[in-house]
Amino acid sequence: MLKGKLAWLFLVIIFVVVCISGVKVHASSNFEANNWQISWMIKNANFEEVDIADFGISAGAPHVWYVDQEGVEAWGTSNPSGRIEVWQNGDGQTIPAYSGNNFIELNSDAPGPVYQDIKTIPGSTLTWSFAHRGRHGVDTAELLIGSPDNLVPIFLASDDKNAWGTYSGTYVVPAGQTHTRLTFAPISTANGNLTIGNFLDDINLYINVEGAQIGDHVWFDENGNGLQDNGEAPAPGVQVNLYDTTGNLLQTQTTNDLGGYLFTGLLPVDYEIAFVNPDPSHYAFTKQGLGNNIERDSNPDKNGMASVNVPGIRSDVISVDAGLTTLGSAIIHKTDGAKNLADASFDVRDRDGNLVTNVTTDASGIAIVGNLTPGTYTAKETSAPIGYQLQQTVTSFDIVYEQTTPVEINVTNQLKTGSVTVHKIGEKNQPLPYAVFQINQKSGDEIGTITTDKNGVATMAGLIPDDYVLTEVAAPEGYERLKEPLSFTIPFNPTETVELTVKNKLVDTPSPPPPPPIVPKPEKPLKPENPTKSDTVAPISTPVKQGTTADKLPETGDANDLVVVFIGIFALTTSMYLVRRK
Template sequence: MVRGPVRVAAVAVVAAALTLTAAGAAYAEASYGEITLTGGGGDYSGTVTLPPGFPSTTFTSNSRASASVPSGSSNWISAATPWGEEFGSSQGHPYVNLRPAADAAGSPSTTTYVFDAPTPAAGWGFALGDIDSDTAVVTALDADGDPVAGADLGFEDVFNYCDASPRPSGVCSSGPSAGEPGFDLPAAAVGALSVTLTGNGPDTGGASGWFQPRVALSSLTVEFEWQTGFPVYHTWFASQLRSVAGVVTLDASTPQAGVELTLTGPSGEVIATTSTADDGTYSFPGIAPGDYEVTMTVPDGLVAVGPSTLPVDVAEEDATGVDFDLMPDDTEVYEVPGTVTDPDGEPIPDAEVVLEDADGDVVAETTTDENGDFVLPDVPAGEYELIVTPPGGSPTEIPVTVPVEEPLQVTADPAPTPTPTPTPTPTPTEEPTEQPTEEPTASPTPSPSPTEEPGEELPDTGAGAGPATVAVLLVAAGAAAFAVRRRVIG
């Protein structure tokens, strides 16, 4: 039976609005991290959630009470600051307030952020604020768990978020006006494996420093120590937003609507899915910087021209032109029918039928019906191996050339393959040991006295041996000789 050639000219055009399905919130003005905090003094924990594609982040801190997560409505970083020029205003976005372990020298708190996968090596950052009467030491581990060089921590600069307009009036009302001199700034020192921000001592407001790490991190740690006054510091996290966009066409000209595309991260996790619009375009907006892959699900009846998965790097900028092309699948395909019987010609139902190509890949598979019949559909022309395995039986393999001229007739063994019984190793037979021939032993001559040793001569009584004595001795000697003869002969 030949079913092919089968050809589908095009995919039906389905009107579809561009959709994006992804975990996380929608980020409009700026991609600031959403922060949660639980626990109490000396034992806090929390999470930081950044745009889709940024690894999940958890943290722990032994800050003394009370730590908090303000909403950002009354204290924020203005868009007019160096940090804000990169990430936008933080107004309305949360940050975390932490303290030392104790308000005493030598009692810093340690706060460690752990990323469940390496972070992007660019395009995101964090800012430490209110570093005025205290000291903050920043360290990190890279993707391999090794200490990060101080220069790679990406310290950008110090600034004062009150030196901008607009600015939070509650915190910055007592300082000079924006643009005037006199704003407090922490001192910064980039060490071999750390960056230290040191406040000037007076408890002022707005003194800050910001970072954009230049390598992928697996963890980030801040040690915060008291100097004077009432120490507390703020931490903001933010990420730039990237997008991936392209178009899907048929024969490099006709836009294809309704084609599904999937965005995956570096660990193979699905970040988002979408479908092409009426004009064949698609987009993945609002994702974190990093490396991704876009995979097109090829519609039935079409084949991809070139790869159906493309790598995308948006660490530094958006990616456009991530395009895919399709063409009709003109491959001729055929049905491969057949019947499976046992050696007596009886049909074998429920036998597994598998067709493999030269590389051992499965091209088609099915099972036989109650009459032992099967049909393998949609098989391109070529050379294959047919493997038939009855239930509980042994596989039978035969070469098959497609298209077939007539239904295949396969004889298979429904009996299970016998397990060979191991042949016991014969135990070596010992050669009989030759027993020495027993030498005849003469019967001892009766002793006239229990005190006499056998073999000794009879004592001389001086009377000599009488006839009766001689007769007795002769009879005894004859009996002994007869017994010896029987032992030797018998």
């Protein structure tokens, strides 16, 4: 990331401070020209930490004390007695403290400046400040700063007794000076006695630092994946604005040739950063916050806005990047193969399945999907035009970096189809199976045949809206075939099945004639041989059995018994005739 151009002096300051054990700093409210002033090492700046009970004695006036320097936290004196004169609000001269309740008078019970030693960073710039006041008139004191054995006069302060004067200035710590002494010495007083006059309060020391920083760089995300990949170019000349949380513009930067930007001198608070799209008709901000590497992701949302928290005055938030990518588009053409179809809706989703947009075709059958960043997308129909089947196929397409022409997507819909059901019944409304029907379009195109089942029902589905003709080509056995074809229509956007009932009549057939009677054919009689003259023919005597009602009479068809009887009678008659001739 772009961190090599941070302010070197600021880094040196941080390094040295870390190396100095026990150093504690606190942010102040002094903030000018993008520089922070850190309260630097001064302790007991307004003399509130004083142990009067253990180390103080009365100076002869109410609320005025001589306090041994051990009882005045962090401060020392060159007074031979080692005492510092401490005044408090409510003193007999009604002089109020400048800050808090306590203040001091230089020299106490004998001449002797007051001082404090602090640790310093060579080369750093310190800002000092203090409040001074005269006691009986105009008093003058001097500030000296330097190493303990080489103090340098810095400033003279002269004030009368009526008000506190405040003063500030800067001091550059010389090379090699890691310990620095601040000393306040009396120069003159209104009554000529150096032990009477020159009040001091609210002594402060600050180190000047550049404050917190926010930055990183803007790049062109050529593959649209939301991550900074090797070889992707920087985006120079992009404006970046820094706002506070109430919308006030604080700073403006423009990315350099490396796409870098840097805001310095910042407070440890929340900010809003606005990356300005250089050409919204051609560019868009890439996907926000992808991956788990803050040095590769893109921070702003689709509007170029990113929220940033600066946790501390020394924080470097150098990870607020922004990816720019180009915009592409796709055009969906919706037809039924012959005409354009309006009112077809499509969901367009990105490679992760996130819904990007939903579009609907217009009267020309076109839906335009714009503002697509590079990547793979899918289009799926979610609502078909009235009268058409929903297209279940999902169409995938790619948008590439710097695309110049829209991707063309053609989607064809089929008309909703209907069905016809034929009910075949007999004269008594009973179902008739095995009736075969031919279905043709009215134009003559054959569609197919259907045959009724055991319930006398046959159905054909998948019929597009049109006029049709139903012709019976085979009737059930024993029934007449339908003489005239039936016409029916499958309407546009069919919602229910067309029902047809075909009633068949039995075939008219004459009753068959009765079969002819069976007549037995008589057998041919045997020709008798001619008897000789010497032959004597004895009459044949046939005993006759007396019949009873139980005897069975010959029945019609007993042909063999009759033949025997006839032969017997014939033989008897012939014999009697021959006997008489003799």
